[in-house]
Amino acid sequence: MQDDSGPAGRRVSKIDRNGRPGLVYPVMFGPSALGFLKAYSSFGGSAPIYTTGSMLEPTSVSGDLLRAAQGAYAYWNYSPELNTPENRSFVDGFRRAFHRTPGGFEMQSYAAMEFLDAAYTKAGADASADDLRTALQQVEVTSPVGALRFGTEQAADWDIYLTRVGTASDGSPALVPVGPYVRGAHPDMTTDEARAALAELPSGGQ
Secondary structure: OOOOOOOOHHHHHHHHHHHOOOOOOOOOOOOOHHHHHHHHHHHOOOEEEEEEEHHHHOOHHHHHHHHHHHOEEEEEOOOOOOHHHHHHHHHHHHHHHOOOOOOOHHHHHHHHHHHHHHHHHHHHHHOHHHHHHHHHOOOOOOEEOOOEOOOOOOOOOOEEEEEEEEEEOOEEEEEEEHHHHEEOOOOOOOOOHHHHHHOOOOOOOO
């Protein structure tokens, strides 16, 4: 692959100089991510791209970003194409309100508000900070990604999906689950816990 004067082209040329990889795992955000994806495509990159879902989250460049990332894979805790009643309701309402398809950051914000509402309902509107903290540790919410509660690490335990950039039900580009997925992932997973979760993955499908 040839180089160019821009940083995206220099990153792409380094991939080629380091040999023919079996896959490429970029981690960058916003305009940098868009520039890299465009350069990778224009210079004929053929190795499949795997990345984190946060790199492909809806932003001010989300339409161009996802179009440039068509066919790329991402591990993430959300897809607007998850087929649950709660997610269909969430996606429909979000599209009516904001005229675009939601991503994982919007789902996480929505789930956070569900947690706060459930905690205040349990502890009372005049609850102290300590009472609210205790209530948050006890409640469970039915979010767009299913039932959620806080784990022992004080973080929500998410299922992590293998997704691929494809087309959402409204025709817009989106992360679409292709399976399999890791159940109950959380930010503080140890290496042993992650290996155990990966060992439980089925040989195919979701």
